[in-house]
Amino acid sequence: MSLATDDRLIVLAPIDTVAVVRCAIDAGTSLKISGQSVTLAQAVTLGHKLARCAMKTGDKVLKYGVSIGSVTAPIAIGEHVHLHNIQSDYTPTYALTEAGAVA
Amino acid sequence: MSMQGYLRSDGRKGIRNAVVVAYLVECAHHVAREITYPHRDHAQVIGFPGCFPNEYAQKMMERLCTHPNVGAVLLVSLGCESFNRMQLEQVVRDSGRKVDTLVIQRTGGTRSAIAKGQGFVAQAIADLADTPRVAMDLSDLVIGTVCGGSDGTSGISGNPATGRAFDQLVAAGAACIFEETGELIGCEDIMSARAATPALATELRGSVEKAAKYYAALGYGSFASGNANGGLSTIEEKSMGAYAKSGSSPISGLIKPGDIPPRGGLYLMDVVPDGPVTFGFPNISDNAEIVEMMASGAHMTIFVTGRGSVVGSAISPVIKVAANPEMYERLHEDMDINAGRIITGDASLNDIGTEIFDLVAQVAAGRKTKSEDLGHAEFILTYKSFEPIGPACLPV
Incomplete structure (x- = not known):
């Protein structure tokens, strides 16, 4: 997976299946990921992750060249990778939404 | 100075x-x-x-x-x-x-x-x-590092830049301490490979396994809601970012809070209590970690933050490293170093690492950090229990 990736993304290790967003990017923006052109379905903010390849449930998610958890729902290339589609292999993640609900 | x-x-x-x-x-x-x-x-x-x-x-x-x-x-x-x-x-x-x-x-x-x-x-x-x-030089110093309010930028800017500063400090003879074994979950293999001895490698691995069990019993990892808002999804992802603060020096020893490094080198602090879960979460907020660093002699602490922490500490100055360029703009009054320039492509990890290293020397010479100047002097200490460290934990 050494194909060209948009400057707004950082790939931390060649084998990684996610790239890190280095600035806020609006929904509908077109991005180049792993040589492929994708359109962002939703806005993402600094520090979040986008998929560099399609992943299926149970796959390990690779960042920094190591696993950071497992896929819980199929992920398409360019999709936002976060709590809704991956989980820890150790302890569950706790997150509050702005509305005060537990995500 | x-x-x-x-x-x-x-x-x-x-x-x-x-x-x-x-x-x-x-x-x-x-x-x-x-x-x-x-x-x-x-x-x-x-x-x-x-x-x-x-x-x-x-x-x-x-x-x-x-x-x-x-x-x-x-x-x-x-x-x-x-x-x-x-x-x-x-x-x-x-x-x-x-x-x-x-x-x-x-x-x-x-x-x-x-x-x-x-x-x-x-x-x-x-x-x-x-x-x-x-007269005092860098080899007289004990320097701690913690991260708090981490986000998806911490692990690629402020934390690895602090790691570069740690490499320079260790080379100069300082004792450098990194910590929070609960935020090293998933890093057991790569970290233990850096141990000075095979026996220490076993101790390092054991400390993280203990942390994983401890947090599993509590039901939550060392992971706050803001970490997720900032793009971190799992504890192992947060861990890899936190681990980057340790730099690349060999690991000389494993200490527990209050153990003072016997000489220069890089040390891991095991902050998770021994025995069954007794007093609740190991460190309920960032200052608990800073206090433990100080108890092990830290003259100052390098604190990397992505979401934006404003704390300082009683006793020992805190240097705040902003990992996130957007947060630096919002909280520049409180930040000593802008590692967000790594994210925007305006500085390299080595540039910011050297900036941190230089600031450590200046603060040791008397320059006040932002949090000191603002009068921050937070302190927190709660209940824990530990067994003494084993013989393989310290350099001979």
Whole structure:
């Protein structure tokens, strides 16, 4: 997976299946990921992750060249990778939404 | 600026010369705070809130009251708490420091206790002006690092840049400590491969396995809601970012809070209690980690933050490294270093690493950090229990 990736993304290790967003990017923006052109379905903010390849449930998610958890729902290339589609292999993640609900 | 340390009678050298006012139960906290109030530039409050005795807290208070940055100590007791104030006072006296204990129940009350304590502090500040100064260099320093309010930028800017600074500090002979084994979950293999000896590798791995079990029993990892808002999805992702603070030096040892590194090198601090889960979460907020660094002798702490923490600390200065360029803009009043320039492509990891390294030397020479200048002097200490470290943990 050494194909060209948009400057707004950082790939931390060649084998990684996610790239890190280095600035806020609006929904509908077109991005180049792993040589492929994708359109962002939703806005993402600094520090979040986008998929560099399609992943299926149970796959390990690779960042920094190591696993950071497992896929819980199929992920398409360019999709936002976060709590809704991956989980820890150790302890569950706790997150509050702005509305005060537990995500 | 050249480094001129404050020489203590145990031979250790401080970079600050503080008077510490220590409450020994929450009931004495108000009196302690009021005592320091007119002297906030020189006197700081630390303390332990609990009424039940705890060996860990006793050791931590002994280490903190004899920290090289501390020149004199006033203990403030209500009078009926279980904390062993007699032992603490003796330890401080044996260290050659001026010390006194104020027992509120014997003084006539709050007002009298405050007046008496303020008298002690004013005299101590005057006396400390004569503390001998001696040449000091980087090899005399103990430097801690923590991260707090981490986000998806911390692990690719501020944390690895701190790792580069740590590499330079270790090369210069300083003792550098990284910590929070609960935030190294998933890093067991790569971290233990850096151990100075195979026996230490086993200890390092064991400390993370202990943390994983401990947090699993509690039901939550060392992961706050803001971490997720900032793009981190799992504890192992957060761990990889936190681990980057350790740099690339070999790991010389594994210590627990209050153990003082015997010489320069890189040390991991195991902060997760031993035995069954007894007192709840290991470190309930970032300052608990900073306090443990200080108990192990840290002259200052490098604090990397992505979401944006504003804390400082009593006793030892805190250098704040902003990992996130957007947050730096919002909180520039509180940030000492802008590692967000790595994210925007305006600086390299080495550039920021060297900036941190240079600032460490300047702060050791007396330059105030942002949080010091703003008067931040947070402190927190709660209950824990530890077994002593094993023989394989320290360099021979």
